[in-house]
Amino acid sequence: MKLLRDFLDKQKPHFVKGGRFEKLHSTFDAFETFLFVPNKVTSSGAHIRDAIDMKRTMIIVVVALLPALIFGIWNVGYQHYLSQGLAYDFWPMFGFGLMKVLPIIIVSYVVGLGIEFAFAQVRHHEVNEGFLVSGMLIPLVMPPDVPLWMVAIATAFAVIIGKEVFGGTGMNILNPALTARAFLFFAYPSEMSGDLVWIAEKADAYSGATPLGHLLVGEVDKIPSDWAMFLGTIPGSIGETSTLAILLGAIILIATGVGSARIMFSVVAGGLVMGWLFNLWGANDYMNIPAYQHLIMGGFAFGTVFMATDPVSASQTGIGKYYYGFLIGMIAVLIRVFNPAYPEGMMLAILLMNVFAPLIDHYVIQSNIKKRLKRAKVAVKA
Amino acid sequence: MSTAKQEKEPLFSPKNKKLLTSPINLNNPITVQVLGICSALAVTAKLKPAFVMAVSVVVVTALANVIISMLRNGIPPRIRIIVQLVVIAALVILVDQVLKAFVYDVSKQLSVFVGLIITNCIIMGRLEAFAMGNKVWPSLLDGIGNGLGYGLILLIVGFVRELFGSGTLWGYNVIPAGAFEIGYMNNGFMILPPMALIIVGIIIWIQRSKNPELFEEN
Numbered sequence: 001m002k003l004l005r006d007f008l009d010k011q012k013p014h015f016v017k018g019g020r021f022e023k024l025h026s027t028f029d030a031f032e033t034f035l036f037v038p039n040k041v042t043s044s045g046a047h048i049r050d051a052i053d054m055k056r057t058m059i060i061v062v063v064a065l066l067p068a069l070i071f072g073i074w075n076v077g078y079q080h081y082l083s084q085g086l087a088y089d090f091w092p093m094f095g096f097g098l099m100k101v102l103p104i105i106i107v108s109y110v111v112g113l114g115i116e117f118a119f120a121q122v123r124h125h126e127v128n129e130g131f132l133v134s135g136m137l138i139p140l141v142m143p144p145d146v147p148l149w150m151v152a153i154a155t156a157f158a159v160i161i162g163k164e165v166f167g168g169t170g171m172n173i174l175n176p177a178l179t180a181r182a183f184l185f186f187a188y189p190s191e192m193s194g195d196l197v198w199i200a201e202k203a204d205a206y207s208g209a210t211p212l213g214h215l216l217v218g219e220v221d222k223i224p225s226d227w228a229m230f231l232g233t234i235p236g237s238i239g240e241t242s243t244l245a246i247l248l249g250a251i252i253l254i255a256t257g258v259g260s261a262r263i264m265f266s267v268v269a270g271g272l273v274m275g276w277l278f279n280l281w282g283a284n285d286y287m288n289i290p291a292y293q294h295l296i297m298g299g300f301a302f303g304t305v306f307m308a309t310d311p312v313s314a315s316q317t318g319i320g321k322y323y324y325g326f327l328i329g330m331i332a333v334l335i336r337v338f339n340p341a342y343p344e345g346m347m348l349a350i351l352l353m354n355v356f357a358p359l360i361d362h363y364v365i366q367s368n369i370k371k372r373l374k375r376a377k378v379a380v381k382a
Numbered sequence: 383m384s385t386a387k388q389e390k391e392p393l394f395s396p397k398n399k400k401l402l403t404s405p406i407n408l409n410n411p412i413t414v415q416v417l418g419i420c421s422a423l424a425v426t427a428k429l430k431p432a433f434v435m436a437v438s439v440v441v442v443t444a445l446a447n448v449i450i451s452m453l454r455n456g457i458p459p460r461i462r463i464i465v466q467l468v469v470i471a472a473l474v475i476l477v478d479q480v481l482k483a484f485v486y487d488v489s490k491q492l493s494v495f496v497g498l499i500i501t502n503c504i505i506m507g508r509l510e511a512f513a514m515g516n517k518v519w520p521s522l523l524d525g526i527g528n529g530l531g532y533g534l535i536l537l538i539v540g541f542v543r544e545l546f547g548s549g550t551l552w553g554y555n556v557i558p559a560g561a562f563e564i565g566y567m568n569n570g571f572m573i574l575p576p577m578a579l580i581i582v583g584i585i586i587w588i589q590r591s592k593n594p595e596l597f598e599e600n
Contacts, residue, residue, distance in 0.1 A: 150567075186571040187569040187571035188569070189570060191567070
């Protein structure tokens with residue numbers, strides 16, 4: 001540790017103003033603060049001093065993603081061998097999954113961080129840690145067989161158009177990871193939907209449809225058991241299949257206060273209410289599936305825990321979070337059941353509500369102001 | 383103003399040249415004034431319709447500017463919009479008929495958007511802002527300049543969208559077949575209208591970062 005500190009201190013003069021690598025200042029800064037708690041403190045004014053900063057927040061989210069990631073890696077291998085009718089031990093499956101998933105993660109991080117660093121140098125601001133999470137979320141919402149160059153452009157698109165255009169981390173309107181997925185979904189639909197892409201190197205004769213894919217064509221009897229969908233031993237995007245692993249992540253996020261429990265609960269409530277309304281209507285088989293099944297299928301759980309709670313693009317006000325989350329749940333189920341072109345509504349629902357989040361906040365704040373004004377007037381009269 | 387100069391101003395004096403060039407960059411109707419976006423989204427999925435549309439708009443703006451400029455002293459101010467619309471509509475119908483006669487397939491692709499040139503804000507805007515108060519020759523230059531500024535953006539957007547969306551340019555394949563064999567795919571998002579908006583946005587971004595005078599205070 002001491003060695004590292006000494007090394008950094010030795011290199012530091014090269015990167016400050018007037019040094020040899022002045023232009024790479026923010027790069028150095030990023031690595032230094034990544035390794036050590038920065039020794040700069042606020043010097044004036046009233047500030048809340050707290051051990052938590054963006055870096056720690058982001059690391060906690062990455063830790064919360066680990067259960068889903070590890071399960072996802074295993075499941076990629078499991079689905080692959082299952083489709084070929086072979087059964088192996090844990091490690092060969094995990095190894096196969098790792099061979100598939102690791103390159104996607106590396107591509108996502110290299111491209112995304114490369115662009116972040118480049119922008120930080122050009123704009124002379126610090127490198128932000130926001131991409132640590134986005135770079136992990138992007139691989140988890142990709143199908144296991146996605147070509148790596150597609151991951152690269154989607155990441156570039158998400159970072160540049162989804163984030164840097166608006167001013168970088170903290171300024172984006174849309175969730176960057178979902179922007180990447182939506183980009184691929186519309187740009188290369190054949191690689192992002194259908195029933196061929198969800199199992200890596202699938203054997204030809206084996207059906208690779210996701211539960212949502214089955215439901216879309218009306219094969220209600222073909223969806224896996226609730227238990228399988230909850231555990232996640234089903235085909236799907238890399239990190240989204242296991243509701244159990246995602247729940248572990250949710251517990252970490254809620255316990256540390258990093259993810260908003262209000263949003264998570266209200267998304268679930270919205271999904272359940274919409275599913276239940278469809279049950280009442282019951283016009284076709286899809287509408288008749290139990291409401292809770294919507295929660296364990298597809299990306300609903302993953303979106304609820306990791307995407308909808310993104311602190312930047314979600315609603316900021318307390319009451320606003322309930323509206324925001326509830327509408328995400330409702331719209332997600334609505335799109336699933338009603339729109340044959342989009343089997344998974346979660347991505348589109350979250351992106352849509354990302355756009356509306358500032359509006360929700362605006363009305364919440366306005367109503368608050370009105371209430372207070374009223375109270376003030378009453379007080380004056382009395 | 384000195385009268386001697388006014389009488390014999392050369393055809394391409396600096397002032398007149400500026401009428402022609404300023405709408406192409408610093409005063410571009412699409413990227414700076416943000417007019418005519420609708421057709422820029424609709425007709426730019428392929429390069430050919432974008433080009434035909436660009437030419438049509440250049441012709442209509444230039445001629446409408448000239449005609450209105452000639453009539454400008456005889457138009458009662460109260461009904462000037464109607465007069466302008468009649469002139470534009472007549473020109474658009476002419477253009478439409480010419481397209482139908484000579485490039486029927488493109489005309490079909492452009493469909494309703496040729497007719498909608500009538501409502502293109504750029505043309506009305508130039509008539510109101512320029513042709514109503516200027517002589518014929520400057521009005522012609524102004525019309526051509528604005529048409530070209532519009533057309534330039536259309537061509538850039540059309541080029542990018544057709545190249546990456548369909549793998550062709552002007553209908554000819556330009557992406558080698560080998561690229562598809564090793565896994566390259568056309569980007570379906572490029573064909574959809576939102577991508578045109580994003581490309582226009584990127585053009586605006588690049589243009590503003592190169593021209594500090596376009597920065598806006600906020």
